[in-house]
Amino acid sequence: DAGVTQSPTHLIKTRGQQVTLRCSPKSGHDTVSWYQQALGQGPQFIFQYYEEEERQRGNFPDRFSGHQFPNYSSELNVNALLLGDSALYLCASSLKGNYGYTFGSGTRLTVV
Amino acid sequence: AQSVTQPDIHITVSEGASLELRCNYSYGATPYLFWYVQSPGQGLQLLLKYFSGDTLVQGIKGFEAEFKRSQSSFNLRKPSVHWSDAAEYFCALTPDYKLSFGAGTTVTVRA
Numbered sequence: 001d002a003g004v005t006q007s008p009t010h011l012i013k014t015r016g017q018q019v020t021l022r023c024s025p026k027s028g029h030d031t032v033s034w035y036q037q038a039l040g041q042g043p044q045f046i047f048q049y050y051e052e053e054e055r056q057r058g059n060f061p062d063r064f065s066g067h068q069f070p071n072y073s074s075e076l077n078v079n080a081l082l083l084g085d086s087a088l089y090l091c092a093s094s095l096k097g098n099y100g101y102t103f104g105s106g107t108r109l110t111v112v
Numbered sequence: 113a114q115s116v117t118q119p120d121i122h123i124t125v126s127e128g129a130s131l132e133l134r135c136n137y138s139y140g141a142t143p144y145l146f147w148y149v150q151s152p153g154q155g156l157q158l159l160l161k162y163f164s165g166d167t168l169v170q171g172i173k174g175f176e177a178e179f180k181r182s183q184s185s186f187n188l189r190k191p192s193v194h195w196s197d198a199a200e201y202f203c204a205l206t207p208d209y210k211l212s213f214g215a216g217t218t219v220t221v222r223a
Contacts, residue, residue, distance in 0.1 A: 040216075041215055042204075042214050056209065099146075099206065104155050
């Protein structure tokens, strides 16, 4: 049974560019949450998707947007990249109303 | 607003010794509390969680945690540490399905 799959594992982008990160949830899960983990910090909640809609959002600017597809997979898009966006981006899946989160291994984004 | 504080940034412990990681939270009611472990380059693995009931919670890999409402704490313990326990440990809470994490405690295990 596959867990949460994230792609790519590593990515290097230039300031001002746009990036798309992808997440496939664990089989049976229908909710996807995204977290940003800066070096030496705990993960920070970005947003959560369920039924293809953004249900909750953390304190992140509109440059961060997302999407959920009918098969429950999700994308995180970041526009106009800043150096400060360099971080590990984690995807977590769960079943709606359930606190059993499964995390992926993350995408390491470096902005230069 | 809720918050989680992990007072210890880094702890070094000898293999076979006991380990205790501290976690304090701020929230108006009793939140759902979690401990996660993160090995280098990896995602987060759930060690244990507390929702209600017995305040001493058993988890995987021999870890346990005790919820103390009066102290707003949820400390993690392990009686005998193995070299493979070297990792970063995060305490988290949620009242509403989005997790709020502490800054983490890095555990180094010396032989």
